[in-house]
Amino acid sequence: MKPFSAFTGLTSRLLLGSAATLGLLACDPDNEPAPTEQPIVTSTVFVVNEGNFLRSNADISLFSKASSSVTSKALFNSANGRTLGDVAQSMAVQDSLGYIVVNNSNKLEVVSLAKFRSKATITGLKLPRYFAAASSAKGYVTETVSYSGSNGRVSVLDLKTNTISKSIEVGVQPEKLLVAGSRLYVTNSGGNTVTVINTATDAVEGTITVGDSPNSLVLDRDGKVWVLSGGKVAYNADYSVDYSRTTKGSLAVITPGQLTATQREVDSNTSSPSKLTINGAKNQLYYSYRRGVYTLGIGDATLPTTPLIRRSFYGLGVDPQDGTIYGGIGSFTAADKVIRYRSTGVAIDSFTVGIGPNGFVFY
């Protein structure tokens, strides 16, 4: 089993590819040793090109690590002879299948990773955002439903029939989600909570209060869930930011089984941290903040104050094999670029993809 995307793929790999991990998460993780890891090998990077809103020009670019080049700029279109859809929000992997969430086409496209042929289209979703699988039979997708401030939902997908089996109401604007053991963690970015859902019963176990506007989360090697919150941006009447009321972003840690989190705030409310990502060893965190990429170890006592990379990215990914950092530039006007950096922050090279690269899946 290969590892996949920045967080969902890794999660899947960890949880499903390793029986040891499943056992680990069923127990109190504090007393468990770290699972023994098999070396992670990735050969391919799927770059999710979001595309322009309403123009249905989203697609996936295929980057070959061996040749350091893009072997297909619009992989879905060339494999299937049709457009992927409008606004590819994210992609995740389960078994040998890719699940591409096409936000403004209200669908998921299921593709075989071998040839990227379309296997199924899951429809009936309302502004879907992110996908995570609990098993090869069951997946979850967050849905904004509406931008009116009302609650969003998580739909339970039957991955055998590729249909929606159930919808679960969560908080406002649910974003990234993560399966850890028998629990699903959902960030409610319109509020300050993470909804915890039991993946066996699909019942809501509770909500965990974190910092304002949680947007991303990862699972570390100790089985802890790290949640990054952007902070709530308050506006003046003229839509300039009111920094007196804007809250700082924060990084929270949740111990599975508990409905509480411990959190640390970033130093400034002038920028919202986002795109929390973890390396292959699951002990080093990365996130975007203040027009840069910051990193810290899971055991670090304080948050970093200087960036690893001084550049802001629309999409951020870390290759689990070697820690290579992928940053996607989102101009939304031209074919965009992805820049690669060593784990030290030194630039390696760049390559051209489609419009608005917002995420990476390593396979």
Add this chain to the structure above:
Amino acid sequence: MRLPHVWNARPRWWLAGFAVLSTQAGAAQSLSPPDTLRLPTVRVAGLRSERFAVGSRRLSLDTLALANYRIGTLTDALSARTAIYLKNYGPGQLASITLRGTSARHTAVLWQGFNINLPSLGEADFSLLPVSGATQVDIQPGPAGGTYGNGAIGGTVLLSTETPWGRGWRGAAQADYGSFGLRAGTLEAGFSNQKVAVRTSLLYRQADNDFTYYSQEARGRVRVRQENAALQQASFTQDVTLRLGQHSEVSAAVWLTDADRQIQPGIGTNNTNAQERDQSRRLTAGYRYVSTRHEWAARAAWFEDILNYRDDVSGLSESRVRTSQAQAEHTWRFASNASVRLGGEAQHFEAQVDGYGAAPRTENRYSGFTLFRYDPRPRLQLSLNLRQALLPGRKPPLTPTAGAEWLAWQAGAHTVRLKANASRSYRAPTLNERYWRPGGNPNLLPEESFGYEGGAVHVLDLAPAHLRLQTELTAYHQLVDNWVQWTPGASYWSPRNLRQVRAQGLEASSQLTWQPGAYRLTVRGSYAFTQSRKTKGATDDADPVGRQLPFVPLHTAVLSTDHSWRGWQLSTAFTYTGYRYTDASASEFLPSFPLLNASVGRTLAVRPGWKLLALAQGYNLLNLDYQSYQNRAMPLRHGSLSLRVLWR
């Protein structure tokens, strides 16, 4: 330059298209289409602004050219009859013009001399401008800021109404029935004697636009029915001109348009049941006093533009902009071959736009101008126009426009004229660019451009054979600086003066008219090569330089024919729109498409003074599956029938 769409053998009709003080000996070149060929004995007329636009190319669509589009919009007429690319989001949906490689914000649209671009967006949606609102549409490509003011960078579209005198009562009614639920009707009535001229025009049309198109889906290539694209549209025009004695006149005009459109979703995108209501109320009144050497004119206008949009995801967004403006000018013909016009313009905008916050935003803009026309020799015409605008907190540069035309060669049936024109132009930041929240940038500089063009016009006039062939070739070059671009910032998009764009190209057109007897033929062909590229950019402008701008086709062409014979008429219009890149890196593109439309009709004189015209029109006769704008479906082959009753 004016393209006649009627048989008109006056050899010098096209000089500049200026109307003159016909009471003073019908002097010189009169020029407009047939209405004015029957000049009344008394007439108050001034110098048209085109008289000061020497050396520019000009395309005209007069009543006859517009005849097949009476229930349509300018989108329909311009797309079918010119080589101008209108980026069209679907039938009846948003259509924005691209003149000479610039964006829609760089085309000034003037109605009765006033700019009617939406002040919020700084551009006009040509699908909201019914053809029935004007009797004459002129397009002057190229910069002419000195002559036409703000935004005349890529070109200017002039909508006007010819005032016929001494024609008595006239009227027409028309009903149309077409594919995809098209139902439309127009009523036109007019009266004029030597004292008063009145014209009323009323249009209503609706369409379900539930056409089918092909879509490549997982189950294969399927025919899909378009959803959420229905529209209702109405237009009312009232023009009144009243002569006060021999020298002066007052005039007033009202143009009301109302469009209630569902917004056609993109192919494969979430249908959010988007709907847009656009209403424009345009009122203008003016007074002119004309003496032998002087002309004084004052005009005022009040516009109200409403744009309310709603969809299921973002709810309702309302926008209302009121524009009050006044123009005053004095023209002095100080010699038989020289005239000068001095004038000023003031505009006051009051915008109540949800995106700008609760309080209304107001803005004042002013400009003063001098237009100078001098014909040093009978074969040489010169014009020099200067305009200085004042914008809030900003003063754009002085914008001069200079032009020359020279009758270089005249031998037998041949004439060759050379023409040249250079212009500095400007565009004021739009209200959205300044005030939109978040992102609006009140510190934006006006865009500036400098462009020039040169060309030649050859006319072969074989009067004995009733054949006339006119060919025109124009080359142009323009640099636009401080080009405004919306770019993503840390949390929202914002417009900035980011780049310089160079637009250059060639335009060729030819028109043949031949009337050997009862049969009359007009053939028009034109081709445009348009190269428009970013040449320089600010550091935070990520788009590459040296690539063709998105949605600017390199090649466009049109070939149309009009035949008439003893009450029968047949028209064909073939347009070719070349590929258009969809991104600034010029890597993805929309394929080129040819479109063929045709119509056949018969006019019958049913009784004295009454005529009946039956017309069948076919569109996209090649049944092509195409997209004008990315991811918006267009209908396959379709048609309409119309019946028109004309009285006098």
